Amino acid sequence: MSISIKKRYGTLFLALFILAGFFSLACNAREGPADLVIINGKIATVDENRPDAEALAVRGDIIVAVGSSSDIRPYIGHTTKVLDIKGNFAMPGFIEGHGHLTLLGRSKMELDLTTAANWDEIVSIVKDAVRKARPGEWILGTGWHQEKWDKTPSPSIEGYPSDEALNAVSPQNPVLLTHASGHAIFANARAREMAGVNRETSDPQGGRILRDPEANPTGVFFDGAEGLIRKAYDESLARLTPREAEAHSRQAVNLAVQDCLSKGVTSFQDAASSFKDIDLYKKMAQEQNLGIRLWVMIHEDNQSLASNIGRYRIVDFGDRRLTVRAVKKFMDGALGSHTAWMLEPYSDLPESTGLNVESIQEILDAARLAIKNDFQFCVHAIGDRANRETLDIYETVFKEYPGRKVLRWRIEHAQHLNPADIPRFARLGVIASMQAIHCTSDGPWVTKRIGAKRSEEGAYVWQKLERVGATVMNGTDTPVEDVNPIPNFYAAVTRKLPDGSIFYPDQRMSREEALRAYTINNAYGAFEEDIKGSLKPGKLADITILSKDIMKIPEDEIPGTKVEYTIVGGKIMYQRQ
Numbered sequence: 001m002s003i004s005i006k007k008r009y010g011t012l013f014l015a016l017f018i019l020a021g022f023f024s025l026a027c028n029a030r031e032g033p034a035d036l037v038i039i040n041g042k043i044a045t046v047d048e049n050r051p052d053a054e055a056l057a058v059r060g061d062i063i064v065a066v067g068s069s070s071d072i073r074p075y076i077g078h079t080t081k082v083l084d085i086k087g088n089f090a091m092p093g094f095i096e097g098h099g100h101l102t103l104l105g106r107s108k109m110e111l112d113l114t115t116a117a118n119w120d121e122i123v124s125i126v127k128d129a130v131r132k133a134r135p136g137e138w139i140l141g142t143g144w145h146q147e148k149w150d151k152t153p154s155p156s157i158e159g160y161p162s163d164e165a166l167n168a169v170s171p172q173n174p175v176l177l178t179h180a181s182g183h184a185i186f187a188n189a190r191a192r193e194m195a196g197v198n199r200e201t202s203d204p205q206g207g208r209i210l211r212d213p214e215a216n217p218t219g220v221f222f223d224g225a226e227g228l229i230r231k232a233y234d235e236s237l238a239r240l241t242p243r244e245a246e247a248h249s250r251q252a253v254n255l256a257v258q259d260c261l262s263k264g265v266t267s268f269q270d271a272a273s274s275f276k277d278i279d280l281y282k283k284m285a286q287e288q289n290l291g292i293r294l295w296v297m298i299h300e301d302n303q304s305l306a307s308n309i310g311r312y313r314i315v316d317f318g319d320r321r322l323t324v325r326a327v328k329k330f331m332d333g334a335l336g337s338h339t340a341w342m343l344e345p346y347s348d349l350p351e352s353t354g355l356n357v358e359s360i361q362e363i364l365d366a367a368r369l370a371i372k373n374d375f376q377f378c379v380h381a382i383g384d385r386a387n388r389e390t391l392d393i394y395e396t397v398f399k400e401y402p403g404r405k406v407l408r409w410r411i412e413h414a415q416h417l418n419p420a421d422i423p424r425f426a427r428l429g430v431i432a433s434m435q436a437i438h439c440t441s442d443g444p445w446v447t448k449r450i451g452a453k454r455s456e457e458g459a460y461v462w463q464k465l466e467r468v469g470a471t472v473m474n475g476t477d478t479p480v481e482d483v484n485p486i487p488n489f490y491a492a493v494t495r496k497l498p499d500g501s502i503f504y505p506d507q508r509m510s511r512e513e514a515l516r517a518y519t520i521n522n523a524y525g526a527f528e529e530d531i532k533g534s535l536k537p538g539k540l541a542d543i544t545i546l547s548k549d550i551m552k553i554p555e556d557e558i559p560g561t562k563v564e565y566t567i568v569g570g571k572i573m574y575q576r577q
């Protein structure tokens, strides 16, 4: 073939190629108008092939085109809903990477103790509630944290109050107040009496009862010991009829879902649900009553897991609202309550290295159940010892099943790491499912607990993990923190503590990293990156629209950003009034 002919064919092919492109766009638009079109936006797509766009078109629950506003106008027909977002910022819907849906809902039904300035204020909140309660009714509250109070209670044991004041305002009503971390509770004397707990009661496995010098319980129960009191509360719930019990749980789910939607969250990774919780989610998905998409980790004892796990592998159920294919276990507790399991003793409690909550053998057995049944496995590990033990278990089980390559097992929190363990995340393909906002809310007292060396080497080391090639996710652990992604995104890019100082600035995420951590990385952590986490044709139309461009505005304007719209599967589920 002569050069001139080649050239001529080349031009022809180019012309045909352009025409084909034009026709495919036109044909796509001619397949019928879109159901929803968003125009005039600043869209961060998180799609590497087209990172920025102005507009997109949705048919049913799927994105069919992304482009400039003029590219997308041909999709507008008589029946199309057109959302002119007038320069507002749009992005893939936030995916909450680790939260507790039912607990979030329940926390909305309990006394809110998150902003109490000190213990005296909590006592007076309880006193008010007792006045309105029926005789003997349980008084529930949540969100207290002794490190956030403006004064130490008096008297106090290890920084925690003793129970005199609470007993005085509530002699007849049992009181159960959950710590912000979820890893401790406070129970008054009436609650302990109903639970049959006294000075003879010994600490259960994986738990601890805080005691005075005479060995009397003071009211605080850590981790595995919480169950002693919760059992008594659950017995009171067991007296509800099945219909009342379901209504109670539905109310919690609905409150949680509404909270998520109003904050721009379109998908939620639930970090520990029972089979009973899952039955309700399934029912609600079937009735089309589940406003967000859920991806759930099962938390049950091994015996119950072994007999039911096969039946509970649920993928893309009910318009892709519900997926269950992960198992959750707890290696340790939390740093705030000195129950994170550390390799070396706490700097401010030298007699303790924390707590192992579920035993190594139990977790190993559950890991084998997960791998055999093609489930992901997610272990809660905060302390450096807990993280090491978890990585050891993963390594052992992966060796037993050399054929299984892509497992995407996760460590939930991965909060305090020994430097030697950081590269193991990448080597083993283990995902670090972390919570940026824990860094900034706990930052003020982290060095008190573990000292400067361990803080610098291994506390919330997002960059160190990314640099070795590990995937870092982001979430809030709600109700431990507000499910709102905006303060969490801000924490990821600033690591700024309440006093304005910055907690080890070299570990901050860039805005691009923070956006990916909250979208595509979270989707990847659930095997959902083909349908979620970026805005491109063929993916689910889960979209969050914000009042400000969080990728470009000055850092201190990020916290003032509002959610304008939350769209799930092409439907507007929340709109700011």
Ligand SMILES: [Zn+2]
Pocket (backbone or CB within 6 Å): 098, 099, 100, 271, 477
């Ligand atoms: Zn959690």
